[in-house]
Structures are given as C-alpha cells and as structure tokens.
Amino acid sequence: MKNLLALIGLISLFAPNAFAASATPLAGAAPLDSATLLADVRTLSAPELAGRRTGSEGSKMAQVYIARRFEQIGIKPFGANYAMPFAFTSLRGQVKTEYPAALNLVGHIRGSVHPERYMVVSAHYDHLGVQKGAAYLGADDNASGVAAMLAVAAYFKQNPPQNTIVFAAFDAEELGHHGARALVKAAPFPIANVALNLNFDMVSRNDKNEIYAAGTRYTPSLKPLVAKAAASSSVKVRLGHDSKVPGAPPDDDWTGQSDHAVFHEAGIAFLYFGVEDHADYHQPSDSFEKIDPTFFAEVARLLVSAAAILDQNLDTLK
Numbered sequence: 001m002k003n004l005l006a007l008i009g010l011i012s013l014f015a016p017n018a019f020a021a022s023a024t025p026l027a028g029a030a031p032l033d034s035a036t037l038l039a040d041v042r043t044l045s046a047p048e049l050a051g052r053r054t055g056s057e058g059s060k061m062a063q064v065y066i067a068r069r070f071e072q073i074g075i076k077p078f079g080a081n082y083a084m085p086f087a088f089t090s091l092r093g094q095v096k097t098e099y100p101a102a103l104n105l106v107g108h109i110r111g112s113v114h115p116e117r118y119m120v121v122s123a124h125y126d127h128l129g130v131q132k133g134a135a136y137l138g139a140d141d142n143a144s145g146v147a148a149m150l151a152v153a154a155y156f157k158q159n160p161p162q163n164t165i166v167f168a169a170f171d172a173e174e175l176g177h178h179g180a181r182a183l184v185k186a187a188p189f190p191i192a193n194v195a196l197n198l199n200f201d202m203v204s205r206n207d208k209n210e211i212y213a214a215g216t217r218y219t220p221s222l223k224p225l226v227a228k229a230a231a232s233s234s235v236k237v238r239l240g241h242d243s244k245v246p247g248a249p250p251d252d253d254w255t256g257q258s259d260h261a262v263f264h265e266a267g268i269a270f271l272y273f274g275v276e277d278h279a280d281y282h283q284p285s286d287s288f289e290k291i292d293p294t295f296f297a298e299v300a301r302l303l304v305s306a307a308a309i310l311d312q313n314l315d316t317l318k
Helices: 002-015 033-044 057-073 139-160 178-185 218-228 262-263 295-311
Strands: 083-092 095-108 113-122 129-131 134-136 164-172 193-200 210-214 236-239 268-274
Touching: 002 139, 002 268, 033 262, 033 295, 057 083, 057 139, 083 262, 095 113, 095 139, 095 178, 113 139, 113 295, 139 164, 139 295, 164 178, 164 210, 164 295, 178 262, 193 262, 193 295, 210 295, 218 236, 218 295, 268 295
Parallel strands: 113 164, 113 193, 193 268, 210 236
Antiparallel strands: 083 095, 095 164, 129 134, 210 268
C-alpha cells in the first residue's frame, strides 16, 4: 500500500496534464508534447520505482502508470484490459530462476484503411532493479523508449493510422527478451499479419547528436522511408549496427540486442532506433537528470514522423 500511495503521488506530480506543450518543432516535423514526454520518463525512472526489475514492486508501479497512460491516450485493449501476463524461466550460467508473474501491457489503435494489417510499436519497461544496494533507475534504458512509444500513440490517436498499430510495453527484456517472446507466441491478433516491428530502446541522449536505425540491411525498402523521416530532423540518423563487421566486437551487431530480435527470428521485418552505449549504460547513474531534453524531444519527433511514414508505406516493405 505504501508503494501504491507513492505511485499515486508520482502521477499527481508528473502527470502529463500538469504540463503545457513546449518546444517548437522544425518545419515538416511531427507535433510533440515534449513536457509530457519528459514527465513520462521522469515518472518511470523515479527512485520510488527502484529500477523496475521484473516481478518487483517497482515493476508493478510501472505497470499501473503505463496502463493509465494507455487509457488516457485512448489506446484500446484487445480484451478486458491491457495486461498480458506470462511466466518464464531465466537461465544465467548454472543459475535457474523462475518468474511466474511477468507482465506485458498491450493495446492498439485500429487501422482506418487496412485494419487487418499490423505494425507493432514496442519498448521494454523493465530494467535491472536494485543490485548491491544501488537502484539502477534505467532512464535512458528504457524509460525513454516507453515515453517515445506513448508519444507515437498520442499522434496516431489524433491522426488515425491506415493500418492497425499495436503498442507493446514489454517486460523482461533485460532477462532475455521474454516479453517479446510471450507476445509473438500468444498474440491476441494474427501474428502472421504483422508487417513490421518498430522498436525503441535507449533514445534520449547522445553526445554526437545522432541515433541509429538498425534493420535496413534485412529490409532495404526501409531505407528511403527512414531517409524521409530524417529529412525533417535536426538529429543525425545513421544506418547500421545490423551486420557482423570483421574485427568488430560481437555486440556491434544489434540484430539480437533488444526485443526486435524475436520478431526478426519470426521472419517479421524490424526497424530499431537506439543510441550507442554511453558511460551510464547499465549503471545506477542512468537517471532522469542525465537525459538531454532537447535531443530527446527531437528524437521523439523523428520517431513519430518515422511511424507515420511507415504506416503509410507498409505495403512497400519487401
């Protein structure tokens, strides 16, 4: 009860309707309420949520907040609510851990032209929790991706998509992409009708003012669509990190590095946006204060634009 009261206090303090929209977008850029964007990240990475480790009280608080935001935006559940519970076993070395109560949050905005065709927009909300007494708050990884996903949802609610857009806040990415696996295995919609997974993971800070779009090597028809979205952004969009480069470390190829990997394994095209690792990656110092608000707002506009362009061109992917 104490933690639930803390969350209610957080929602009251950081709720999107407590802020006015701010920051003027570039000409041709998608509209964005940047104050709401920052409010979402600040709430999800607050110390009270203690790093949102799968199965923790902080994770449950994050679930309540995300479900409330889905409802505020007008995302529709596939059933009675957004909750998609699942269980899994994590094997790290010789240590086996059972997770009986993990939870994805999944909803949709129905397509106005091709409701039978789907694009899944995803971001994982879990992080590393508390380790050796230190809370790993996970602001960039990946409260930022969840906030960007919510911004995309808000755009499509005001601008109905041609295709049905599924919004998935995944649990247990840090433990092996288990949330994405649970959705692909038991989706409440025809998984064979998914044309694309658009995945966001770490999108709020970069000293070079750049972000990578991975996945175009597998689906080259994505390249001109990414270029079109990038044309109206002040952020540099790089293509890459989706192939094995001779001499490069194994983690230079991001094909298997986040939830899009599960869609790729299922033969579904993906486009993954994320920044390169920084000094606070998987550290307790990955906090809200380290986020670059200007960069993050511009990236979120880019992602909204990319989602809109992809929705209009899903039939061209091959």
